[in-house]
Amino acid sequence: MIAFELAVQDAHGIDIATRLGVDRVELCSALALGGVTPSFGLIEAAVSIPGAPPAHVLVRPRSGDFDYTPAEHAVIVRDVRHAVASGAAGVVIGGVRDGRIDEPLVQAVVEAAAGAHVTFHRAFDLLPDPEKAIDTLHALGVRRVLTAGGPTTVGDTLPALSHLAAVAAGRVEIMAGGGVTTALIEPLVRLGLPAIHASAKHTVPDAAALTLGTAAQARTGRETTDEHEVERMLAALHAAARP
Template identity: 35%
Template sequence: MFQHIEVCIDNLESLHYAQQGGATRIELCSSLALGGLTPSVGFMKQAAKHALIPVYAMIRPRQGDFLFSDDEIELMLEDIHAAKQAGLQGVVVGVLTPQSQINRDALTTLVKEAKGLGVTFHRAIDQCREPFEALDTIMSTGCERVLTSGLEANALAGTDTIARMVQHCGNRLSIMAGAGVTADNAVEIIAKSGIEEIHLSGKSTRASHMINVARQAHMGSADIDDFLIPVTSAEKIAAVVRAIQC
């Protein structure tokens, strides 16, 4: 039986839209354009205040690879503690070695800090050379699920590998498919892979409500419109919900 539609968000406005659309869990991030980084403590607290469904905080201190220094691991431990103090239900982590294997010691330390919270291992597994060996390591540390695209650019392309992951883990670890999931392909991904959880953003944008717009001054890259607000589309999430319920 299908269990969860997880929606990743990076602003509070999107939390409301995700819930309106029928999300059953939230992945809380900053900077989704960078693949998702750790949300602020204030964002964690406000999400806990407004959420009617479980919220898992991304614990990723920077963009780039998943090879983290000792200092960065310490930072991640502090952020996990902050998520727990904020009243969230879980965290999302991923740590690798230079050889693209799971960093067992670091992951064990992070999971230990997260005691009392659920732990998802994120798409760092899609960078692993030996994904099934990685799954065994992840299961041994006590994580409850893995988010994966099946080592491909998107979950639809990776359904064969995702199906093998589901068979490999059985009921010891939930496999959640993510990357490029939409109302048009969700049913096919579920049917081909046998997963019970999917992950998506339902990306859309809205225009700024500013009356006066200073186009000459840019807050970052000139290629990015500072007055276009990325938000989750409640309609896109609802369309996925309808598709998988048919």
């Protein structure tokens, strides 16, 4: 059965993932910015709920690109250690420098994870030679790659995803993510990929009109997990997986 990973950013999302029985969660904050490292309190909440799915913590110290300074490297490694010590099943990271994987960063993260799963996120889709990148990540000990098969979304890149899965040949798990909708579940399952990642979120209108932060004018509410969309995705996944 193909695994379903749900990106969640709050206690509401953790509750939905637990009740609906998703296979694992990617835990983060600020999905509207592509996701950044969640608080320790949210990590502890995710790992303390009985029956909650395994939590894989996004470790991303800021929004923007993935070319990190030495000081940011140090923050990432510290956050990885704290996430694993708190009970996370894995961490999700990414680093790119000069068009290549930031190997020193990934190596330091794998060592700090101390056996917990390491996923390389969609920074992978910026790399000009993804086949070589898979070889590099495998050699570094990375367990999984989250990819849309290119810099756009999975709906545009199904053949590329299939090719990446063939290149990986089970050495690194290829997990499809980036614009996954319920309508795309069946074609993704047909590719034979081992995992699908989705956020399944919707916007809850703001109850207050207070302006906070420089990006406030662009916001109309807060994003959170849409329980009904998760239900639809899981139903589509189970239907597509039937013989």
